[in-house]
Structures are given as structure tokens and as C-alpha cells.
């Protein structure tokens with residue numbers, strides 16, 4: 001964790017951003033964020049208010065927050081796109097991949113992390129030995 005990561009964690013916590021979101025924003029593990037916050041008295045539930053401002057992850061501009069909403073970490077769609085373009089690895093990890101169904105051989109798309117093996121519930125059923133009555 002870098003010094004700037006630590007500063008950001010503090011700023012995010014002041015703005016009521018949950019641990020899980022901070023971990024995602026900074027690409028840190030949830031436990032790293034949690035234990036850092038506990039050690040530095042940044043734990044507990046914090047209310048996010050309209051006055052809270054986070055810095056845009058891309059350009060560093062202040063981004064006003066909406067209470068009770070997921071933290072906004074980009075000031076605009078332009079910055080969001082620019083950031084994702086600059087981090088293709090992170091995008092790839094979350095994006096969809098083409099898989100081949102192990103039952104019917106058809107292709108289907110699913111999240112790369114999903115480890116899905118079948119194109120449909122029907123094929124899933126067949127793989128479990130269920131009798132499927134077609135037509």
C-alpha cells in the first residue's frame with residue numbers, strides 16, 4: 001500500500017465509502033483496507049452526506065456525492081472511459097468471455113470469473129442426468 005493509497009483510504013472513509021468499495025477502487029484486498037482502517041481509527045459506519053466530495057480517480061477533480069448511493073469515483077463518463085482504457089487488465093478480468101458448452105458444444109458468453117460450463121439450464125440439467133423432454 002502506498003502513501004497515496006493511505007491518504008485516499010482516509011478520504012474515502014471520511015466520505016462514508018464502505019470498505020468493499022474502497023478495496024475495489026484502489027485494487028487492494030478487502031482485508032488490507034479493513035485492517036488499515038481499524039488500526040487508524042477509521043472503522044465503524046459513516047454516513048455519506050451531500051457535502052462529501054471524492055476526488056475523481058482519473059483527473060483528480062472533486063466529485064460531489066449523493067447520500068445513500070454508491071460512491072461516485074469519476075467526475076464524468078469521459079473520465080470513467082479514460083480510466084478503464086488505461087487499465088485494460090482490470091477490465092478484462094471483469095469482462096465476458098466466450099465459453100463452449102460442455103453438453104451441447106454451443107458457445108455462450110459469461111463472466112470470465114463465473115466458471116460457467118453450460119449454455120443453459122437445460123444443458124445443466126442434462127449434465128446432471130436429468131431427463132429433458134423436448135417438443
Ligand SMILES: [Zn+2]
Nearest residue numbers: 056059075079
Ligand atoms: Zn474526472
Ligand SMILES: [Zn+2]
Nearest residue numbers: 101104119123
Ligand atoms: Zn449447451
